[in-house]
Amino acid sequence: MVGGIYDSLSGLAAAQKKIVTSAHNTANANTEGFKKHRVVLQEANSQGGVEATLERVNTPGPIYTRETEAGLVQVEQSNVDLGEEAVNLLLGKRLFEANLNALNIQNKTLGSLLDIVE
Numbered sequence: 001m002v003g004g005i006y007d008s009l010s011g012l013a014a015a016q017k018k019i020v021t022s023a024h025n026t027a028n029a030n031t032e033g034f035k036k037h038r039v040v041l042q043e044a045n046s047q048g049g050v051e052a053t054l055e056r057v058n059t060p061g062p063i064y065t066r067e068t069e070a071g072l073v074q075v076e077q078s079n080v081d082l083g084e085e086a087v088n089l090l091l092g093k094r095l096f097e098a099n100l101n102a103l104n105i106q107n108k109t110l111g112s113l114l115d116i117v118e
Contacts (some may be wrong), residue, residue, distance in 0.1 A: 003048055004106045010049030011099035014041055017052040018092035026085045033061070034078035036085075 018039045028034040036057045044051040061079035065072050 005103065005110075006047065007049045008099045008106065009114050010044065010051070012096060012103070013043060014039070014050040014052035014093050015099060017054070018095065021054065022088040022092060025080045026089075029078055029080040029082055029085075031078055033055035033076050034080065035061075035099065036078070036080045075097035 018041075021037050021039050025036045028036075037056050038057055040053050040055055042051050042053070043049075057079060059079050061077040063074050063076050066075050067073075
């Protein structure tokens, strides 16, 4: 029973990391040279649950020419795709909701079990 609660809590933490990372990418979408990050979810080794690791995506962004005092300069834009970030936010939201529902069910089950023992 406690293992299931741990699994749900680790899933909630992973969903939160996914949402925060997507928000960070969205906030920096217009920052020149910014490289987006991705959250990779995988099964945790020994305890079960979910492990969320952060990866930097090094694909180049679009390059455009800008005129400065020194002349024409090529500038790389961010590699953030706002459509992709909107999808990632929705996935993070659904992941959070699913783990919260699982946690609530486990809480009710544990409460019923304790009521039976009394």
